[in-house]
Amino acid sequence: MPAKDAPCQRSRRRFRHRSCELALLDPEDLAGITPVVNREWVRLAVLGGVVVGAALGANLLGVPDSASGPLIGIVSLITVGVLYGARLVGTDLIDVMRGHSRK
Template sequence: MLLMLSAVHCGRTLTQLREQGTLDLPRLSLRRAERVIRRAWKTRHDNVRRHQRQQMKAHAARVVGAMRVAESRQYDNPEEALIRMANLLAMVAHRYAEGRTLQLLDEEQMAGAESVADRSWLRLAVSGLLIVGVLVVLSWADIPEMATGPVVALIITAVLAGVYRGRIPGYHDLIDIFRGADRR
């Protein structure tokens, strides 16, 4: 559903481009669709053998790379880029619905696209280390007990907002990170 909503958003942005021109055109981001593509194989196939899992992860990384190539062309030729992004998203959504997670896009559609590594585990580790480090420093400081709770909550929120750049991971993201780490 999220993939199709992203394709619809591309269509609406294309309509806005044709009506108003490129002056006030917002840049369209496909980050939410990338998360769906990365976990497509986990969602559609519960028990996957190790070699198949590696193939599916590699294919998803190339599909994300193709999406990023299409997304990066918004400044060169926005109309063509939006049409390409909408077509890619619709094809990925269709093949995902069919359960073809190892064929989300064809080779010619991914031509020139490099694999994009998934570094969500790194963000989780960095945020965890920063929070633990700040809590250790906070325990050495002379802060009244009444202020400790709000200060800790503020620090945790600030660290997560800084590491995730305003996008705090949801429980689905955390479960995917842990499921991926569990299967290695």
């Protein structure tokens, strides 16, 4: 008769459960690899700065209020496209700006 903890023993190298640790890779597979640094905050800070800069620039240049909204939206779309590249689908971004969701 198998022991109560047999599933954990069989999967000792991979997905462990209960009191076992969870790991997708063995520690020897990760030896010598540096972890990835999350720089999402940099992208968000740049995006915020560009959007605020576009709003201030439009105000200082005397752009009419009816044109400043679309101008800021277009600048935001272009900036997100530059910062995120192919990771963000353009149609999804337009849907977000409109307040819609296709999913």
